Amino acid sequence: MRNVDGGPPTPPPLLERTVSGLLGHGASTPFILGDLREEFGALSRRRSRTLACVWYLSHGLRIAARVRLEPRRPGPAVPGRPYTSSGELRDMMTTDLRQSARFLARRPGLSLAVIVTVALAVSATTTVFAVLDGVLLERLPYANPDRLVAVWETNPAAENRNVVSPANFLTWRDELEAFDAVSSILETGTTIIEEGVPERIGWIQASADYFEMVGARAVVGRLYGEAEDQPGGGNVVVLSEGFWQRRFGSDPTVVGRTIQLGLRPGGAPFEVIGVLEDRYDFEVEVASFGGVGSHEIWLPPQFGAEARQAGGRYLQVLARLAPAATLQTARQEADALAARLADAFPDRQEGWGVSIVSLHDDIVGGVRPMLMVVFGAVCFVLLIACANVANLLMSRASEREQEMAVRSAMGAGRGRLVRQLLLESSILAGVGGLVGIGLTQWAIATLVRATPDLPRLETVGLDAGVLAFALAATGFTAVLFGLAPAVSLGRSAVAGGLGSRGSVTTVRMRRLRGALVVVQVALSLVLLVGAGLLVRSLANRLDVGVGFEVENLLTTQVQLGGAAYPASAQAAFLEELIERAETLPGVRAASGVTGAPLSGAGSRTGFWPLDRPAPEASEMPGADVRWVHRDYHTVLGIALRDGRLFEEADDANAPLVVLVNETGAERTWPGDRAIGKQIAMPWNDTLVAEVVGVVADIRHNGPDTEPYPMLYWEHRQFNAFNFMSLVVRTAVVPASTVVAGLRRELGEMDSGIPLGNVHAMADLFADAIRRSRLAAISLGMFALVALLLAGIGIYGVVAHATARRSREIGIRMALGAERKGILRMVLRDGMRQVGLAIALGSLGAMAMAGLLEGMVFNVSTTDPVTFIGTVGLLALIGFVATWLPALRASGIDPVESIRTE
Known part of the structure; x- marks a missing residue:
């Protein structure tokens, strides 16, 4: 959001109100919000608004926690109020840190389980965000990328997006005032013979305006200009940086040399005048006419007068909006021009229109839905992992009730207790986050290799923005899984006492753990349904195929x-x-x-x-x-x-x-x-x-x-x-x-004559379904992890609740209750939570399925087989996870349980 007066970007109102509410109404709140708003604006302009929102929330939560938990005025230490001087605060934090480290070291199994869970969750979330950031959020590496647009012709009777005729390109360039630069692009292949060795290479014809439009520069030599983009401008060529390095060994003396290209009948000599830096290569998700995906050489099209009469359509067009123009005004002007051309040339223009979209959307629009779905799924996994860890920590809370009660009786206030518990969670989350960041570098490289057809993959990496997200995700997990056990245990210690059994707090904690399990299971069902739909779609794609047998079939190109x-x-x-x-x-x-x-x-x-x-x-x-x-x-x-x-x-x-x-x-x-x-x-x-x-x-x-x-x-x-x-x-x-x-x-x-572009048809088919396979596999893996965590969560809650009720169960059995009745009772209590979770998850799954509308193939987003199958699978997992502790409960010895209590 930008201020009405044109000022710097400001945080979303909901985000700012959330942080403000957490800070409270203290005198420092306006100053803190002002500083956060100023940093948000700077980061939004420098990086992206999404990253700025992540930074604002993470820093706002951290500052709010400090304001809430740290002392507000000097004074002596008294029970219920924390120490206040800076020296005392430092000593207190050192003591808390030492105690937290000792506690965690005494429980290596618990610590390792939490660290591994956090590491995997943070690594998966950060890896997907790195791809999302590089592909969707990172600005294009061109000059004024927000003003660059892709321009297509449209014919509703045939296809809504079509390449452009030279005649229309030249007319647009001359008459559309909404554009201050327009370039044509033609991609195909040719043969170069250098030192007697023929090679099939990709070449691109681009108007001279292209280089100025994207702010391109030459690594060596120069780029061609308008004079050379006219008929008779000479046979000049610019090499790509990669081709220059590969074929000519980065030799700068290649500038001025003549190379033979088979672009025209009889071949033709072309003078090399420069080398184009690879970052300015043309990047639009549309296939080249020659089937060559790389661009080794660039040359001007040199359109003559005859091009204004050409009706064939084979060009891609890139344009830059004039400073005063917008997408809307450009579309309106282009539509008016298309109508005039249809009247003037009905034989070739009637029914044809113009489509103008931002270049960024043209490049990444096809993968945005898939990446957003995968990112949403991995965020669900992060939430499920946090709920699972919170349950794990709360299951150990009973071991510490006496410890917290002693510390409270000795003068430690609730804030001090909560702070130490949050510090323990932060240590676990911090170690897990660091391990996760280490895994992320490997995971990013693996994901990039698995999806070579994603656009803009060269921008994907572990940069500062991705690291900031990883740190924010780590802090988020620390707060999310540490806050509930810390607050519950701190309340228990203060409200109870050395002799208290904390029954009220225990019931409250048990309900909170049950609620966390319901959330886990519900989110797991959402992921399972999404994965089921995408897996069925992938199976349908494989079943439909392409209409012929792709195995044992080779394809290669020959150009004379x-x-x-x-x-x-x-x-x-x-x-x-x-x-x-x-x-x-x-x-x-x-x-x-x-x-x-x-x-x-x-x-x-x-x-x-x-x-x-x-x-x-x-x-x-x-x-x-x-x-x-x-x-x-x-x-x-x-x-x-x-x-x-x-x-x-x-x-x-x-x-x-x-x-x-x-x-x-x-x-x-x-x-x-x-x-x-x-x-x-x-x-x-x-x-x-x-x-x-x-x-x-x-x-x-x-x-x-x-x-x-x-x-x-x-x-x-x-x-x-x-x-x-x-x-x-x-x-x-x-x-x-x-x-x-x-x-x-x-x-x-x-x-x-070289043999070019050798491919196995089976590999081309695998590439054609690669994105569908990636989405299905990603959601499938996340769903399986979520299912495993949900099963562990259900088992842990039911087992812990059963253990806490062992005396009650012993008394029931001593009074005549049968073991089958005990088994049914525990099963009923556990499956009640599973049933509630399935009901909530089904509602979420139906809402999520609508987001997959454009990704499914030959299957309805409300497919009953998928919904019934996933619900049945989750119910089965829930039953098994509940049945195991129920079986143990039915085998309790009444005498032993009563004596133990």
């Missing part, structure tokens, strides 16, 4: 270049390469496609059936388009539903034919047969083709995506593609053997 491969020779080269691949040992079949499944590469276009009137541009149906080798569907195992597949005769001299998938056929000709129908595509020259086959749907971008209309063309009928992804179905042999054979065959055909 140079004068030796004009359009007429490209298809023949690729045909020969596929034939050679099929002769390799261990290869069962081979084929090719312009965009392999799960690679993120592909193309989308509009089309219409010729047996119906041509639709308006805004109503034209869309389809994914792939150019394939004739055996493609057979190699992948995509079933033929109707008609035929491509044949040898479907070459450049034959009439155009096309295959359509089931979804495309059903949407285009509902209730009618697609075979024999003709379709048209509005490319530069309208193409007309006959549908000869209908094939099964595949989920091209992963199991989460619904099948989309898809058109398959035989690549020989176009002779217009110098790149193709090979798909190779192998026998059970090492993939490296097949890859080596492919490289050898390709080298024999042309030693200047």
